[in-house]
Structure formats: C-alpha cells, structure tokens
Amino acid sequence: MREESNDGLPEAVQRTQFQALDRVMAMASFDLDGVLCHANRNYLQLLGLPQDQALGRSHQSFCTAAQVHSGAHAALWSQLRAGQAHSGVVERVRSDGSSCWLEATYTPVCDAQGQLTQILKVATDVTQRHLQEQAHQQHLERLSLVADASDAAVIISDSQSRIVYVNGGFSRMFGWTQEEVLGQAPIALLAPQMQETFTEQYRSELRGGKPVWSEEIVVGKQGQRYWAKVTSNPVINDQGVWSCTVSVLTDITRSKMHEALQHRVLEAMAREQPLSEVLDMVCLEVERIAPEVTASILEVDAQGLLHPLASPSLPSSYSALLDGVAIGPEVGSCGTAAWRNAPVLVTDIATDPLWRDYKHLILPLGYQACWSTPICGTAGKPIGTFAFYYRDATAGVASAYHQQLVDACTHLCALALEREHTRARIRQLAFYDGLTGLPNRSLLQANADQAMAAAARNDEQLAVLFIDLDRFKQVNDSMGHPAGDELLRVVAARLQKVLGPGDIAGRLSGDEFVAVLPQCDAERVTNTIERLQEQLAEPLVLADNALAISASIGIAMFPADGRDMETLLHRADMAMYQAKSSGRGRFSFFSSEMNRLAQERLALENALRKALQGGELRLHYQPQVDLASGQLYGVEALARWTHPQLGEISPARFIPLAEECGLIADLGRWAVGEACRQLAAWRTQGLAVPAVSVNLSPSSFHNLDLPRMIADTLDRHALAPKDLTLELTESILLDTNPSTMKTIEEVHAHGVRLSMDDFGTGYSSLSYLRRLPVSELKLDRSFVADLENDEAARALSSAILGIGQSLRLTVVAEGVETPVQNIMLREQGYPVAQGFLFARPLAPQDLERWLVARMAPAQASADQPVHGEESA
C-alpha cells in the first residue's frame, strides 16, 4: 500500500499515524476495477482469508448476492470512480459465507497529477453492535405489532400529558389517526365531560408514581361512546422523574351495560316487581345510558298480536293504539321485526312503506326513525320486540353502542318475559282446570268472594248457578273418556260465550260447572239460563254421534239465600237437584217465591212466542182526530194479546218481555204487516182511513233490512209511504247501535213518516229534533191529564206546540179524556188529538162502526166518546 502525504504533516508523523490506524482498523485498497490490491491484517482477519487468497479478488466477491443483483454494488463503484467518497455501515460476506457488518469509508485516491488511481477502504467491524441493534429493532417492531394488533387502545403521553403515541387499537376504537391526536391531552380529547378536579387528581397520582385505574364513558371522533376501563401507568426515568404515561383503554361497554342493566333488572325480578315495572326500568335505564333514544317494549302473544308492555317515555295514547295490532310483513318496525324474526331498521318513517299505515301515529310525536329487534324465547320464536325510536335520524342510528345496548336488553327482556310466562303457566296450573281452562274451585271461590264483597258494598244482588250436565255419565260410559272430555270442553266454551265480561265461570269437578253473575236479579238469571240452554242445545257431533246437550241448573241468590259462597253453592246444588227431579234441561231457584215468578215468566215468554207464531196477537186501532174539522186524521195501531188461560195481557207487560227474549223485531214486523193489511182492507171497503201509525221499539231499527221490508209491505198492499207512520220513543237516542240512524234515515227517505211518541218525558236536549227526521210529535198524556189543574202543564203543552210549529211538525195530543181538555187543547192551537174522549183503541170492526157513526152527519158530535175495548 502506497502512503500519501497530502495533509501537509511531516512524513514521520504521517507514518506513525498510519501505523496506529493500521493496528486498530481494517484497511484495504482496490484498483479502479475493484480488484483488491492491498489488505492489512485486520482486514484479512475480518474476511477470514489468508493474504494470498484475498489479494486479486474483486470487491464484488465480498458483497452479498442481493447487493450485486440490486445494482447497489455497481452504483457504489460508479460513485467511487467518479471521485466521490462513501461512508456507511455495509454488509460483507466472510470466507465461510457468514455476514459481517463494517463501518466503512471508501475514499478515492489520486496521484500527484490528480489522476484517480485507487480506492482506499478503512473499516471497523461493527458486526456485534449491528446484530444487537437489529435484534433491538426487531423487538421494537414486534412490540409495536402487539400494540397495534391489540383491541385495547394504547396511549403514551409525556409528562405534560400530551399524546406522543397511540396504537392501531386506539385509531380503530376512536377513529383518530396518530397524526390527528399527537400533542393533545387525552382526557380533554376522550372525556371532555370530566371535571378539572378529576384531571388534577389523576395527574397527582401519576406524579407520585402510582398507577391509576378507572372506568369512564369516553367519546370517539364521530361522537360514538364507549364504556372504557382505563389503566394508566407512570414511567419513571433513571433520575426518578415521571417521564411519560402509558395508558391502556379497554372497551367494557358490553359488560358494563350488562352489569348496570342486569344488576337492576335481576334485583327487581328478585323483589317480585310486576313485569311492567321491570320493563319500564329497562327502558328508563337505556334512555339514561343513551339519551338520544326512546325505548319501547311490546309483547307478541301466541296469536301474533302486539301488546304494549313498556314505553315510559312515549305517550300512553300511542302505545294503546298498538294494542292488538297483528304482526305482519308491513306493520311498522316492531310488527315487521316480529313477523320476520329479524331486526328491522327504518331510518325514514315518513317515506318507508313499512310505516305507511302507522306513520300518522308517530310522526306528530317528532320521531323520524325506529329500529326494532325481536325478543326471542327459548324456542327461538319472537315473544316480544325491543325498539329504539329516534327523533334525529342523522345521529348514530343503530350504532355499535346501541347494538350493544340492544343485545343486553333483549337478553334481559327475554328472561323477564319468559319468567312471566312461566309464572302465568304455574298460576294456570294452580288455579285453572287443566281440561277446560276454566277457574278451578280455589280461584272460583276467590273471585266469588270479591264479587260478593262488591255486591254487599253496593247493595246489589248476585246469582250463583250450579250447572250439572244431563246424562253426562251415559256419554262417558258409552263413548269413552276422550269423548266425555271433549264434551266438557265444549260445554265450558259455550258457557263462557253466554257469560258477560263481569261474570265468573268455573268447573267444580266432573260435569259440575258454576257461574256467578254479579249485579243480577231473577230476571237476568232467567235470561242468561235461557241463552245458556240455547247454546248447549246447539248440535254437537262427538265420535260420529250427534248429541243433544242439556243441563239442570240450580240458582241461589245473594244475599237472600246466603251471604257466603259455601252456603250459596250448597243451596244452588239443592236447587239443581230439584230442577233435575222435574225433568232434564230445567232450572230451579232455591227460593220458592222466586222460583214461581221465574217459572211463570218463562211460561209467559214461551206463550208469547207461540202467540206470535200462532196468530193470537191482534191489533186494535185508536182514532186520531183533526180538531179543526173533526175529521179522522189517522189511527194508531196497538198490540193486544189474549192468553188462553191468563186472559187479556197488557202491552205494558208483554212488550218489555218481547224485548228481553228477542221477539220484539218479529213483533214489529208483524205489526207493520198487519196494520198495512188492515188499512188496505178498509180502503177496499170504502172506508177513508188516512193513515196508520205503528209503534216500533229501538231494537227494530238495528235491522238494516227494515227499510226494504217496509217498502215491500207497502207495495204488497198498494199503499203509499205516507200512509204509514212509525212511532219512535225518545229512548232511541240512547241507542248506540250504528245501524239505527242509518235505518231511520232510509225509512224516512222512502217517504214513511216518523213520529216522536211520549214527547216531553224523556231527554231535555231538544237538539235531537234536528238530527232525527221526524214529522210529528206526540204530546205525552201526562201533560194532558194535568191540563185542567196545573198551570205548569198548560205552559208546557203550549211550549211543546210552539216547538212543533216552529219546526213545522204536526203535534198530536195523546190521552185526551175530557171535553175540557179537548177545548183547552183546541184553544192552544193543537191540530190533532187522540184519547178515550174520542175512542178507546178499537178492534177493526168496532173502528169501522165508529167511523160509520161519525161520518153520518146527523149522528154524535166530534166530542162524543165511543167505548171500544169495553164494548168489544
């Protein structure tokens, strides 16, 4: 190796320096082709080559294949040949193939003429250090990999609480990149709601070298919230100074929600709080954790109908509207979620077709979106729905945080609902008869006790019915027990069909049933029993046999026959035996007087039914007289019944009976038909009867067919609609049946006149006169009776006439008995009157005589009475 003296030092000094370098450094020189020309001992040692094998080798042979192939080697040599030095750590290959790392400087060397002649290389072996650094680097990379792969968010902040590092978990959890958060204070960033005092306390702990643990609600870049477990460890440096803090945040939202909800819900369940309270609490807790939602829980029953269970923050009027709605493919979010058995998210209620039929209920409450998830029972079928309503559809609807809430809640709701179902099932087993589903003896007793206490408080009667099936043993023995069971089930169902909402039914044992009817007198009992016998008599086919069912029924009344259930049951049982002994399908009251009355009433009812079918009913006609001219204005048809044994029965008795036993519509139809027939017959005889009035009770107007029936009848007898007047009573206004008004309007539209009977005795509001299309008022006879002696009656009759006239209605005075009444009414201006003064209700032939007598000019005056019914 040639020595150069280009730095101006004396050659001896230079030599000494070189010798020193030669001792400690590896040195070599290459010609411009890269051939090794000289290598000192250190260099040869480093490469593991003896001098004779080393010299003459190319520089490239000491390089790695990668350096050669990548062109790095060629680039280095181009640089050197261009006269540029190169320094750096380089990897070189030893003779045994292993790698060594050199801290090397390649220096191009020129001769005295400035001509580049060789490349001088000075190097130190840094293999050891390099390997250590490499290992360290790898270690760091692995650490960073671990930190980034972790789900936990890691933050390193300096002693000023400024973020210097965040891992990948942090970015995934909160949405910020490292660059976005560097230099920020972690607490201000993630938990801005925290008080300053918390931050102070936190820093003071860390400064003291203590780790800090806490559980906080933290917020991410998009406002998403987590419940996080935060562990912060201070790092204290060699000088004992707090240099930085490593904080690890773990998402514990799910477990925390479970914990918060579960704890409260399970505690409430353990305290036996009612289901609605438990579920209300779930909703309120959810709304506390996530104030942007309104929670609602609905039940889905076995028939697929929705029932509100809890929605404490929604108006109860809204929930009530959902009660009984059937689930289906387009029934809002909840009905659809239950139908699909999958969550349903509707982000725009106003336009989504699923809400088409329901949006008008919820939009006015300010909600835009609704997300509903089915609550599934152990069988996997939906037993309820859990929904979030959102006022603002843009703010994190159905976010991961909400999903976690839903997961926690649906689980708890399922638990609470199933527990309720189990309890209901236990109650069912303990208190209900397994075969028929009716209350068993214990529940019957409890319910009856309550009903009796109420009856005693309100001074009301109550009936206990002991019902025993006839020939049940025969069915059981001949057709087998399954048929017997089926028969009992059918009887239970038919019994329930007959009873009203406040009535109580139960099965005692075998074929013995009991019914308790609160607020019930003997008449209602008889009606109920008749309906029950009718129901039981409906045809029934069991095991291919047609059966006729009947029951013997005994009745005991509270308080007359006993004041406790035991006594009443015992007496009803005794009465039942009495009924059974008199034949099948009978009933008997425990009290003989009541029994007599009830049996009489039943007999009368059956007789009326027969009378109606067998033509025992007749119509009598009472004339209505035009007071100015004395001419006949019309006749009122009044029903008459002569019983073969009991004789004449007053309409005041048989009309209400016909109402109660459902015969009134038939009676009305018959009366209209008969009155029209008679009017037509008179006209054929040449008798001028201008019109006939027929009384119809309110329930006749329930029949939508009535207008057609009336039109047909008029046609059949070639009568005009104005020939018929229908008399209604003011009680029609209490009738809530939707058909009533429609039927009245139609009859009126056909041209049949309507008359308001007994006017002045009923309702004080006269506004109905505007609603009802009547053309006639009938002044009640009580006013007429008092006319002579009572100033007020006179004033009222005059006022009623005034009302009639101002509404252009004909006013007919009823019950005119004396000439003085007649004169007074005439003076007041009454146009028409009716009463015993003119004639009692007359049989048709008597009316004919009356008319003939009246028409004969020489005969009696208009005020001359004719005694019809007495003379008939």
Ligand SMILES: Nc1nc2c(ncn2[C@@H]2O[C@@H]3COP(=O)(O)O[C@H]4[C@@H](O)[C@H](n5cnc6c(=O)[nH]c(N)nc65)O[C@@H]4COP(=O)(O)O[C@H]3[C@H]2O)c(=O)[nH]1
């Ligand atoms: N004290 C007295 N009474 C007089 C006088 N003039 C007539 N009357 C009686 O007053 C009643 C008038 O009939 P109403 O007010 O429609 O009252 C009727 C009517 O509401 C009802 N009714 C009668 N026939 C029928 C019918 O075919 N169908 C329906 N639904 N109800 C009927 O039975 C009620 C009673 O009918 P009746 O016993 O026939 O009683 C008749 C008649 O006999 C009088 O000057 N003095």
